[in-house]
Amino acid sequence: MAGGGVFLRIATRPALATPETMQEAVRTAIGEATVKKGRVKLDLPPIVENGNSVPCTVAVESPMTATDHVKAIHIFNEKNPQPNVISIKLGPRAGRAAFTTRIRLADSQTVTAIAEMSDGSCWSDDVDVIVTLAACLEESLH
Amino acid sequence: MARALIHVPPSAKRGEVIEIKTLISHVMETGYRIGVTGQPIPRDIIEDFVCTYNGEEVFRAKLYPAIAANPFISFFTIATESGTIAFSWTDQHGATQVQTAAITVE
Amino acid sequence: MRRAAAVIATLVAAATGALAAEIPLDQRRPDSDFISADSRAMQNDDTANPAMLVLLDGETLWNTKAGAANRSCADCHGDAEKSMKGVAARYPAYASELGRPVDLAQQINLSRTMDQKAPAFAFESKELLALTVYIARQSRGMPVAIKEDAKAKSFIAAGRALFEQRQGQLNLSCAQCHDDNWGKTLAGNLIPQAMPTGYPIYRLEWQAVGSLQRRLRNCMSGMRAETYSFGAPELVDLEYYLMWRARGLPMEAPAVRP
Numbered sequence: 241m242a243g244g245g246v247f248l249r250i251a252t253r254p255a256l257a258t259p260e261t262m263q264e265a266v267r268t269a270i271g272e273a274t275v276k277k278g279r280v281k282l283d284l285p286p287i288v289e290n291g292n293s294v295p296c297t298v299a300v301e302s303p304m305t306a307t308d309h310v311k312a313i314h315i316f317n318e319k320n321p322q323p324n325v326i327s328i329k330l331g332p333r334a335g336r337a338a339f340t341t342r343i344r345l346a347d348s349q350t351v352t353a354i355a356e357m358s359d360g361s362c363w364s365d366d367v368d369v370i371v372t373l374a375a376c377l378e379e380s381l382h
Numbered sequence: 383m384a385r386a387l388i389h390v391p392p393s394a395k396r397g398e399v400i401e402i403k404t405l406i407s408h409v410m411e412t413g414y415r416i417g418v419t420g421q422p423i424p425r426d427i428i429e430d431f432v433c434t435y436n437g438e439e440v441f442r443a444k445l446y447p448a449i450a451a452n453p454f455i456s457f458f459t460i461a462t463e464s465g466t467i468a469f470s471w472t473d474q475h476g477a478t479q480v481q482t483a484a485i486t487v488e
Numbered sequence: 489m490r491r492a493a494a495v496i497a498t499l500v501a502a503a504t505g506a507l508a509a510e511i512p513l514d515q516r517r518p519d520s521d522f523i524s525a526d527s528r529a530m531q532n533d534d535t536a537n538p539a540m541l542v543l544l545d546g547e548t549l550w551n552t553k554a555g556a557a558n559r560s561c562a563d564c565h566g567d568a569e570k571s572m573k574g575v576a577a578r579y580p581a582y583a584s585e586l587g588r589p590v591d592l593a594q595q596i597n598l599s600r601t602m603d604q605k606a607p608a609f610a611f612e613s614k615e616l617l618a619l620t621v622y623i624a625r626q627s628r629g630m631p632v633a634i635k636e637d638a639k640a641k642s643f644i645a646a647g648r649a650l651f652e653q654r655q656g657q658l659n660l661s662c663a664q665c666h667d668d669n670w671g672k673t674l675a676g677n678l679i680p681q682a683m684p685t686g687y688p689i690y691r692l693e694w695q696a697v698g699s700l701q702r703r704l705r706n707c708m709s710g711m712r713a714e715t716y717s718f719g720a721p722e723l724v725d726l727e728y729y730l731m732w733r734a735r736g737l738p739m740e741a742p743a744v745r746p
Contacts, residue, residue, distance in 0.1 A: 285524065287676060290692035290746040293450040295526040320448050321414050328457075329442040333435070335399030336458040339443075342450035344412070372676035374693045374746070376710020385544050389535040403533075407541040409695070451695035452538035 257323045262316050265323035266354065269314045273362045275354055280365040282315075282353040291345045291371040296325075299338035300355040300363070310337035312356040319349035345371050383479060384408055388469060390483040394461035402433065402441075403456040406471055406479075412447035428453060430472040436465040461487045510733075511667055511681055518737050519680035522671070523746060527692070531744040539621055539690040539742030542614075542697045546622025549615055555606025561619075564603065568626055576624040577739050578633045580728040582640065589643050591724050593620050593699060611718035617697050621688050624741035632685055632739060634732040647729025650722055656713025677746050683734040684727065686743025693746065700727055703745075 266275070283297040302310045309332045315325035325343050337355070345351070352366040389403040406428070413425025425447065433441040440459045459467075464487045472478040520528055530536045550561045550568055565571040579592040590598065596619050597608040609616035636644055651662045665674070666682035673679070687700040694702075701723045705715040716722045 285526065289524045289527060289677060292695050293692040295530070317448065321412070322447060324446040325448040326446060327444040330457070331440070333438070333440045333460055333462070334458050335460040339441075339455065339457040341443075341453070341455050344448045344450050370676075375675035375677065376707055378694070378706045378709060385541040387535050387540055387544075403535040405535055405538065405541065407538070452541065454536055454538075456536075 257318055257320050259318045262318045262323040262352070265316055266314075266352075269312075269324075269327060270354060270356055270362050273356070273360060275362045275364045277364055279363040280313075280353050280355045282351065282365040282367050284351055284367040284369050286367070286369060288345055288369050288371045290374065291347075293342045294345050294369070295340065296343045296351075297338065297340040298328075298353045298355075298365075299336075302337045302355075302357070304332055304334055304337055306332045307358065309334075309358050310355050311358050313337070313339070314354045314356075315343070316352045316354070317345065317349055318352075319347040320345065325351070345369060347371055384471075386469070386471070386479070386481050388481060388483050390467055390485055391461075392484070393486040393488065396461060396463070396487050398461045399458050400461050400485075401456060401458055402467070403454070404431075404433075404469055405452060405454045407452055408471075408473075410445075410447065410449055410451045410453060414447070425474065428471050428473050430470075431455060432470045432472075433457070433459070434468045434470075435459060436463065437468075461485065463487050509667060511670070513736075516683065516734070516737060517681060518685055518740060519683050519745065520686065520740055520743060522678040522680040523744070527744045527746060531686075531740065537690060537742065537744060539688070539697050539744070542618050542688075542690075543621045543625055543742065545614070546618035546620070549619050550622055555600070555604035557603065557605040559604050561599070561604075568622060572623045572626040574627055574630055574633065576627040576741060577630045580634075580643075580724055580731060582643075588721060589640070589724055589728050591700070591727055592623060593701075594719065594724070596620060596623070612699060612702055617688055617699065620699065621697060621742045624688065624739070627739040628741060630739050631736045632731055632734045634728070634735050636732055640728065640732070643725050644729050644732050646722075647725035647727070647732075650726045651729055656708065656711040658711050658713075660711050660713075662707070682730060683737055684730050685734050685737050686740035686745065688741065689743045689745045691745050697742065700730075 279301045281299045288294050298313055300310045310330060313328040316323050317325055326341060328339055348370045350366050350368050352364055354362055354364045356362050384407045386406040391400050394400050408428050411423055411426040413422060415423050417423040427447055428445050431443040432439060441457050443455060464485060466482050467485055468480060468482045470478050470480045534540050553560045576592055580589040583590045593616055600606050601608050654661045665679050670679050670681045684700050688697050690697050701718055704723055708715045
């Protein structure tokens, strides 16, 4: 299913998301809860090697017990065409509130991770990343 | 059936927190790329990833187009008992693929 | 008069110093030295490297009967982990059937057409990449074993000439980046020495697995030069030179590259 060569034309993508649409996406995810900075560590390279695949790790400080655990982690961005990146649901069976994935970033921007706790509180971290285009863009595959 | 690779430790101690790694072959077409015709290539993405442990859900992810092609997700779970850990990926058309791994917990 | 002499001296120095300097053998480093630590980790983790998904397809093809001869690769070559060990490390190699060298993908197609009596796979097709990844993986860690023997000499020289010639609208040669400016930054990435020990690679820019020929064409179009077609003898000669230039370095296929 991973294609050998889909033709990719001009690499400048329309960056449609804005800080405002990002805020809307945050509200849709967590409602009206106040978001405080802390307890969350978002790991992203400050200079991205290639915007098509950026390794991304989120870890949240939490005992992960039945009464005190992380129930969701969301990642948002402000300059991709869309503000959402991923939303994780977990619980006390996780043992550790952390995950790693690879994300796409269309432009230099701030990426934000928000964790929702079992007591309703929300915590966040953000990272500024620089994204450049590749030096040699590919023309037609054939 | 898309190719998938899963890493679950074959055995663990009861109560141990184990790391699970998953990788599945998928183009995760965003819907924003322009194709040879000058028109956008239609969106085609995996939207949901669920992990269950002997039937109980222990991890769930909702994926958006911002997840890189060939989605890689690694996470943690507590090795509670021996049994089957199941992984399912569902795309935007509703098609689901399931893969399992066995674990022995002492 | 002294000023004129100084100008002449500078011009002479510039003219004679214009040839690209080959990298001394002990300063050669694999291309994986020039990628991020994250990409290196991804390359070395069989559960994180998307090329390993393609390898699984290659393994299936290896064991699938094909063609009028109704044979699988395994029927003649047995277990690839044994029979293909070290093979990718000595390609390109001279093919007596054609009187010139071929790369590993072309060799796979030679076996497919002559021994399986099946149609050749298209260049850069899913199947050909999968088999090439599967076979190349069996040489991981082994040193590149290209020798400049009598049959290879003229082709390696032709490849070297291509590497050193200026081309395209930017009038750049491969050597100017990869011999003279390796290690420096170009648009967010480090310029490697162009040691192709990891092919086929999973390239983040492609979001897919691809061959060295695809990468060379990508470089050439980036330089605003006309690209050679897939399978062109120039691309094989160039690969032959590049692999000889990388002799002794460890094979890394399938690698991850930005």
